[in-house]
Amino acid sequence: MVLHGLWPQGEGRTPQWCPSAIRPTPADLRPMLCVTPSARLLSYEWSKHGACMTRQPRGYFRKSRELWGAIRWPDLDRLSRQKPLSAGVLRRALAEANPRWSANGIGVELNSRGWLEGVRFCYGLDYRPKACSRSQLGPADAARISIWRGL
Numbered sequence: 001m002v003l004h005g006l007w008p009q010g011e012g013r014t015p016q017w018c019p020s021a022i023r024p025t026p027a028d029l030r031p032m033l034c035v036t037p038s039a040r041l042l043s044y045e046w047s048k049h050g051a052c053m054t055r056q057p058r059g060y061f062r063k064s065r066e067l068w069g070a071i072r073w074p075d076l077d078r079l080s081r082q083k084p085l086s087a088g089v090l091r092r093a094l095a096e097a098n099p100r101w102s103a104n105g106i107g108v109e110l111n112s113r114g115w116l117e118g119v120r121f122c123y124g125l126d127y128r129p130k131a132c133s134r135s136q137l138g139p140a141d142a143a144r145i146s147i148w149r150g151l
């Protein structure tokens with residue numbers, strides 16, 4: 001798993017593309033490369049979302065690393081072998097690995113063929129876990145999913 005980004009939520013919308021002339025420096029990006037191995041994606045996420053949260057990339061990336069570092073992952077290889085595997089089983093396994101979270105605070109993103117593409121942890125403005133909105137939650141708990149294990 002890699003961190004795609006930290007996206008602020010507004011009243012009914014996600015703030016995006018807030019004006020900022022500041023660009024992340026290599027020193028801002030370097031500590032993030034262990035969780036998001038793409039300088040291009042990191043720069044994009046800063047421009048699209050981070051500039052709406054903080055004035056400096058360093059603060060945005062520091063908060064992103066802090067939140068990412070607090071997430072614990074269940075044994076996804078073991079889960080991937082469970083038949084059938086559902087979105088609800090994955091949510092519950094993630095909630096068990098992260099006791100502050102409930103399953104309704106964890107969104108699941110699947111591609112059109114049912115393969116896991118991402119997991120979303122929903123936070124409030126205080127950076128505490130909160131319930132995801134219906135659109136953030138993703139497929140119903142009964143939806144069948146597959147997790148790629150590689151070759």
